[in-house]
Amino acid sequence: MSIERILAISGKPGLYDLKLQTRTGFVAESLIDGKKITVGMRSNVSLLSEISIYTNSGEVRLSEVFRRIAEKENNGPAISHKEDNAKLEAYFAEVLPDYDQDRVYASDIKKVLNWYNMLQAKGMVSKDAPAAAEVENTEE
Template identity: 65%
Template structure:
């Protein structure tokens, strides 16, 4: 399963797997405890495949940041906790993504990325490759 079906729901801890859509929203299952919740269409929901991290040059998709963490940690969980102090978190993130924009990426964002990576690692969701590989068919036709 890719990040296209993994959600972050505002006001709810952890991450959720999209199960099915309903008339008024959708049903999601927590990756932490397996409990199912119904989420209204009015809720603020983020799909992990749509999130990116600011760098000095561009925005890097979250899946690429997860791949860099996975490479750094040899596929294991992170060596630091999302609850560590600010300076440790910033140093760790600088090792993973050296050109991240320190003015636009806050410590709370770094905490979320580390926490989410560890949740995905615990849930055996470690395939951070894109399901929709970009093809350049249009450029070949020109």
């Protein structure tokens, strides 16, 4: 699973693939429609690889949450992010049983499931454990 170059841009729908960096920002390609946009340095941008979910025992990387969803769904799509909050929270508790219910809101769960389904449709998530990325993280 490679979400190292996938971005979430505040105020823009969907996810973006980082294509190249410029002096004033960077160029990203939408995963929804394939259109390229330029993003300035003032935009609020998050790399999915840097996002973690709070648990009662610490934090879990978003890539690990995606892997657990893929494992649960056998690499298929997750439930829709448009389900009611109780159903979403019950589903998320199956995927990540010890998530911190005080700090992880229904809106966060909706976002995670929406992102997962977008990436899954593009074949970018897998239930296989990442090998190369884990080795790099343990050496640092």
